Amino acid sequence: MTDELYTRIVYDGLEAPSIAALPGMKARCIIVDGFSKTYSMTGWRLGFGIMPRELADRVGLLLTHSIGSTAHFTQFAGIEAITGPQDMVAAMVTEYQRRRDVIVDGLNSLPGFACQKPQGAFYAFPNITGTGMSSDQLANLILEKAGVALLPGSSFGKFGEGYLRLSYANSIENIEKGLERIRTIL
Numbered sequence: 001m002t003d004e005l006y007t008r009i010v011y012d013g014l015e016a017p018s019i020a021a022l023p024g025m026k027a028r029c030i031i032v033d034g035f036s037k038t039y040s041m042t043g044w045r046l047g048f049g050i051m052p053r054e055l056a057d058r059v060g061l062l063l064t065h066s067i068g069s070t071a072h073f074t075q076f077a078g079i080e081a082i083t084g085p086q087d088m089v090a091a092m093v094t095e096y097q098r099r100r101d102v103i104v105d106g107l108n109s110l111p112g113f114a115c116q117k118p119q120g121a122f123y124a125f126p127n128i129t130g131t132g133m134s135s136d137q138l139a140n141l142i143l144e145k146a147g148v149a150l151l152p153g154s155s156f157g158k159f160g161e162g163y164l165r166l167s168y169a170n171s172i173e174n175i176e177k178g179l180e181r182i183r184t185i186l
């Protein structure tokens with residue numbers, strides 16, 4: 001199963017090829033995708049799967065009995081999103097890339113932070129071991145004292161310890177404000 005929700009949000013002219021495109025893999029893959037990221041339709045609860053026909057028939061039965069069906073107006077919105085003009089997607093990716101550069105540069109200027117540039121999606125994942133705090137401690141401190149919500153890397157498993165995760169699906173103005181607030185409490 002390959003979750004390809006972020007494949008269209010890639011930067012620096014890169015591409016995120018699907019494993020299903022490799023020779024012989026199409027029949028062995030289930031691609032799951034949706035509208036939340038590419039079309040900013042988070043909360044619409046609409047997604048789709050691409051899989052071999054025999055499997056699709058069985059998954060269709062399962063979904064019918066587990067969720068009934070997706071609201072019909074939401075499905076029409078999804079059709080519009082996929083079949084309509086796609087220039088907004090490219091414009092959004094360009095904007096996300098600008099935001100990425102602002103947040104990564106800002107994080108790297110904070111004491112004890114070291115952040116690599118992500119090549120896709122919209123999350124920065126800085127290493128914060130230089131602050132001397134655990135990711136839980138720092139995430140709580142930043143929430144309580146700076147009013148900035150982010151996730152401790154440890155919430156992604158033990159190898160996430162020592163990192164924070166910040167979303168940059170927000171305006172540059174707010175990103176800069178958030179970074180400044182974090183800077184004042186470090």
Ligand SMILES: Cc1ncc(COP(=O)(O)O)c(C=O)c1O
Pocket residue numbers: 003005006034035036042043045046047
């Ligand atoms: C990798 C990945 N897959 C799937 C989802 C689920 O998206 P949704 O249920 O909003 O369509 C998310 C949401 O954050 C995600 O990050």
